[in-house]
Amino acid sequence: MITGASRGLGRSIAEGFLKEGCTVVLLSRSSKTEQQILEYREKNWKAFYIECDLSVREDRSRAFDDAIKLLDGEIDVLINCAGIQIRHPAEEFPISDFDEVLELNLTATYDLCQRAANVMLKKGYGKIINFASMNSFFGGYTISAYAASKGAIAQITKAFSNEWAGKGINVNAIAPGYMSTEMNINLINDESRYKEISDRIPAHRWGTGEDCVGPCIFLASRASDYLDGAIIPVDGGYLNK
Numbered sequence: 001m002i003t004g005a006s007r008g009l010g011r012s013i014a015e016g017f018l019k020e021g022c023t024v025v026l027l028s029r030s031s032k033t034e035q036q037i038l039e040y041r042e043k044n045w046k047a048f049y050i051e052c053d054l055s056v057r058e059d060r061s062r063a064f065d066d067a068i069k070l071l072d073g074e075i076d077v078l079i080n081c082a083g084i085q086i087r088h089p090a091e092e093f094p095i096s097d098f099d100e101v102l103e104l105n106l107t108a109t110y111d112l113c114q115r116a117a118n119v120m121l122k123k124g125y126g127k128i129i130n131f132a133s134m135n136s137f138f139g140g141y142t143i144s145a146y147a148a149s150k151g152a153i154a155q156i157t158k159a160f161s162n163e164w165a166g167k168g169i170n171v172n173a174i175a176p177g178y179m180s181t182e183m184n185i186n187l188i189n190d191e192s193r194y195k196e197i198s199d200r201i202p203a204h205r206w207g208t209g210e211d212c213v214g215p216c217i218f219l220a221s222r223a224s225d226y227l228d229g230a231i232i233p234v235d236g237g238y239l240n241k
């Protein structure tokens, strides 16, 4: 089960798992997802989708239950990739925008982890992959709500891991660096900021969705059975510089 797979990193990751023959349910609010699923089916990929707005609590609960029914009552892997970013100077950040960012990035992730774990705990096996960020480590600029949400993602990943690692569930997070997706359009269009960030990436390029596929497949496989509560940077070395 994956959220945020209508575009960006989540889409590449969903396709990476589908290519490997996995059954994947996308929880998506995008009206274009139906067409996306038809294209996947033409490739004989086992893809399903449930339409929902993950920032609406009742919708989220209904969507999770519907997805579990599609998966015959089981879930092996949950990937929480949906996320939003809203920019304002910190002193002007409207609390309503703060709430919006926190509800999707943090509360929805917390809620889905909890729901998935309740299914996984019954069979004593499961893999949960959350999406953290460089802003789990740094505060950033004009994205104070986003930084708050991603800092918290690192913490709930560790907290859940402490309680579930001994019960067969691995909870880890990917912390992407600067990736070329629509989320970063503002940064990519800001010439000086773009240069400043690019100069700091030892790999000399921004990341792509493809760069996240391998790490996610590793975290979803038995190869990562002894990896718990890790926040793994996928950042071309950005954090080290």
Ligand SMILES: NC(=O)c1ccc[n+]([C@@H]2O[C@H](COP(=O)([O-])OP(=O)(O)OC[C@H]3O[C@@H](n4cnc5c(N)ncnc54)[C@H](O)[C@@H]3O)[C@@H](O)[C@H]2O)c1
Residues within 6 Å of the ligand: 003, 004, 005, 006, 007, 008, 009, 010, 027, 028, 029, 030, 052, 053, 054, 055, 056, 080, 081, 082, 083, 084, 104, 131, 132, 133, 134, 175, 176, 177, 178, 179, 180, 181, 182, 183, 184
């Ligand atoms: N792009 C980056 O540089 C970067 C860096 C670090 C972390 N991340 C994180 O990785 C994840 C994916 O980022 P991306 O760059 O692919 O973003 P994106 O904006 O391209 O895609 C975000 C996805 O979330 C979905 N989404 C947003 N609001 C939703 C809602 N209310 N209900 C259901 N789905 C909703 C969108 O439909 C979309 O599929 C996010 O959690 C983001 O914070 C991204």
